[in-house]
Amino acid sequence: MRGGPPRIGVLLPTRGVLLSGEDPPKAAEILAFAERAEALGCASLWVGDSLTAKPRLEPLATLAAVAVRTRRIELGTAVLLAGLRHPVLLAQTSATVDLLSGGRLTLAVGVGGAFTPEQRAEWRAAGVDQRRRARRLEEVVEIVRRLWSGEAVTYKGTHIVLNGVALGFRPAQRPGIPVLLACHSGPGREAQYRRAARLGDGMISITDAPDEFARVRQRILQEVQALGRDPQQFRAVYYMTVNLNHDEEAARREAHDWVIRYYGLNIWGDRWGPYGRSEAVVERIWQYAAAGADEIILRFASYDQQEQLDRLARDVLPAFQQLPSAATPPCQASPVKQCHHVEGVMPSDQFEDPGEGCLGTEEQSDVRQ
Secondary structure, three states: OOOOOOEEEEEOOOOHHHHOOOOOOOOHHHHHHHHHHHHHOOOEEEEOOOOOOOOOOOHHHHHHHHHHHOOOOEEEEEEEOHHHOOHHHHHHHHHHHHHHHOOOEEEEEOOOOOOOHHHHHHHHHOOOOHHHHHHHHHHHHHHHHHHHOOOOEEEEOOOOEEEEEOOOOOOOOOOOOOEEEEOOOOOOOHHHHHHHHHHOOEEEEEOOOHHHHHHHHHHHHHHHHHOOOOHHHOEEEEEEEEEEOOOHHHHHHHHHHHHHHHHOOOOOHHHOOOEEOHHHHHHHHHHHHHOOOOEEEEEEOOOOHHHHHHHHHHHOHHHHOOOOOOOOOOOOOOHHHOOOOOOOOOOOOOOOOOOOOOOOOOOHHHHHO
């Protein structure tokens, strides 16, 4: 969507503050992290989502607090399990955050997984049929967009029925808050691509290698163009998990331990990273930028989030300041051939896309809806 270097955002540690085991958790650290990230020049702050499967602080309440402690930095969810929420409440809450922030909010949403007992329990706790979560997500996005417009919404869907419901106010952004839809490579994902093109202002992805990301983006843009929409206005965001440390072995050890504690197991193996030298992280970011990403979200697989943020500002962010027109970013000539990744895709009934909120994995029952 945009020229020049990609924007660099960071994930707020809304789950990370719980991993210390302190009771109560040090929630104020999140606000200090947000203020520091803005001061250091990060473009955006993002929060993940889970009710009970991967406990964390509630995402939109967190962003409301961050909104009043910051001034310029953009805010987003990566990703929100919108299907777990009622659309009227979600529309009201998100519009409130957008107003409090002065129009800085983006909602990235995904279908979410139901492949572990903890995930299935999460859907049951919310009173949502996990087998129909993809269609429910679509209905939620359709409804919140209409509510943000200010109209009184009458809607008769498979999951949600409304009769003349209006919020009574609108978010700061017009026509509404930008919505990104989670999309990934692999068989049986065409429903994701059509959904993103029809309902979204952009896409967000995790774990795909640069060449996979590029193919998915191009496939979605074909759908966008077929709908008569402008592909140049369609955003593409990629979410990376990194650990910055000149000692690569120490970085790998800490990151591996952190991922295991975060998820309970290391689902994606070598698709996380890079871990270690800042030069490797810079190179990988440029690979995704060359593949079409206009923004990169970095999650720190580390127990010292502030130190990682400082290393990012010192060793990574300077590489993505506006470049002279004659400058050539690393790896621009052949970006997708230099990224090591695990070959093949695990069957969809054996894994979740293990980003914040499981970025959009569908079961076959969802694909058929």
